[in-house]
Amino acid sequence: MADNSQVYEYSVEDLKRVATRIRRHIIEMVYSAKSGHPGGSLSITDVLTVLYFREMRIDPQNPDDPRRDRLIMSKGHASPALYATLAVRGFFPEELLTGFRKLNSKLEGHVHRGVPGVEASTGSLGQGLGIGIGMGLAARLNNLDYHVYVILGDGEIQEGNVWESLMAGFKYRVSNVTAILDRNGVQLDGFTKDVMPVNDIKAMVEGFGWKVLEIDGHNYDQIISAIEFCKSYRDGPTFIIANTVKGKGVSYMENNPKYHGSPPANEEEYRKALSELTLEGA
Amino acid sequence: MMVTESLRDAYGEKLVELGGRYRDLVVLDADLSTSTKTALFGKKYPDRFFNMGIAEQSMVTTAAGLALSGKIVFASTFAVFLMRTYEQIRQSVCYNNLNVKFVVTHAGITVGEDGATHQIIEDVGIMSGLPNMRVIVPVDSVETTSVIEYLVEETKTPYYVRLSREKFPILNDESYEYRPGRSVTFKDGSDITIVAMGVMVSMALKAAETLKSRGIDARVINMSSIKPIDRYAIIKAARETGRIVTAEEHSIYNGLGSRVAEVVGEEYPVPVWRIGMRDTFGKSGKAWELFDYFHIGVEDIVRIAESCFREEKRYENIP
Incomplete structure (x- = not known):
């Protein structure tokens, strides 16, 4: 595999610039579509940036290479973040992002497999971890050494399917699977602690037999070292709790449940968001 | 008196045979493999058999991941219990249009003594409504064998195959070959x-x-x-x-x-x-x-x- 990811190693400063570019796309996409989910897209952007621009073995010129690393965006409403990341990474032209949520575009409202670089269609919560485990098992059967990343939302882990899959991951010791929890504390109806608290996530997931790490999901050094640990860990599946801020980078969206599923309300909000997301400030 | 034969036995035995010819064939079950007969495959090919426990949602989503990685996937349980994963089947399998074959047993009232909770009589309607899904109800063991072979050799899309617990009379002769849309x-x-x-x-x-x-x-x-x-x-x-x-x-x-x-x-x-x-x-x-x-x-x-x-x-x- 032509390992394009190694042609140039992104520094943390480079990665921050890339993330800002992705965040600007997210705002433009949801504002243009007059719908979509900016909050949970902005919270996972830094993790996605590290994965796609530094840690994952992928080649945008050869997106079907059987040896590629896989990422399942189980919280499929974070489609703006994934689509923008894939476009900036070179899987398809950034100009196509304007088609998001519009007829005759492949950029479906929720993550859609027809888009280059997307591994599985998602959107109904709780299903991506099982898909990731299936891919991990297939790697073992096929003697391939790829790694599978599954991005979960913290509202999403209220779904029983997630915990069923945690059992399966432990049983089959899928050390090539890493779940990353975007723990931003907010879901559609409000704060997760109010809607349906999941008591001690770290203890619970550890209780299911997974190796759990907890990091600041906006701290690049922590994201990088956690992912590198998980790639080399061989004793079982790994789970990163990434503590994040919903709506990260846009002041009025941060920690505001309203922006889980609403775009900037008007031109003023739109301009304010973009003015806060500047390349110079990164 | 017509000769009767078990459809699920025919399924299990055919899986074993096909498993020898198709290295990419994998089978999942949810703690009912001795009843669905996928245990026969599990015994012969333990590396390619995944007993997911009493966790049907996990079984279906894991099946989707295996199929996304190029595997030919069979997933079995009792028909009634697969229905709780309607939405996993819809989103993860049918929308992605994956090579997952749901072969379920113990459908209908012929499950008998287990009673109403286990007698699914809605499944054909539920599954037929799904885009990309195909639905087959084999009439006997001969047709079951032919259907399973057809699924592996000639299709790469989702299927729902409804089998029974009871033995059914054999109506087809051995030369019968299943063809889609042909009665x-x-x-x-x-x-x-x-x-x-x-x-x-x-x-x-x-x-x-x-x-x-x-x-x-x-x-x-x-x-x-x-x-x-x-x-x-x-x-x-x-x-x-x-x-x-x-x-x-x-x-x-x-x-x-x-x-x-x-x-x-x-x-x-x-x-x-x-x-x-x-x-x-x-x-x-x-x-x-x-x-x-x-x-x-x-x-x-x-x-x-x-x-x-x-x-x-x-x-x-x-x-």
């Missing part, structure tokens, strides 16, 4: 047509004998391919016999009867009377007692087909 006419006839599914086909054949003694020449069709359905055979029956009775060990809503009525209504309207479970749950009892209890036994087929033929008034209201 088999087991008995020709010119007065009325009975389109049947699963075990009801053998019962319809018995009913046809009685009908013959009463001067009614009934055609009996095995409609194992529910989706795609054999439109041609249905239209031909409507044209040639003028009246159709459907018979299924399933609800009359969204099952075989509904599909046949759709085709007839669109193409060549004639009366279609449906025999099946009517807005009711099943009940504990011996499998074969239940057919009479729910008025879907051989005698009922005879009675309803005769009424239909003689253009008598509909025998009861359908809720």
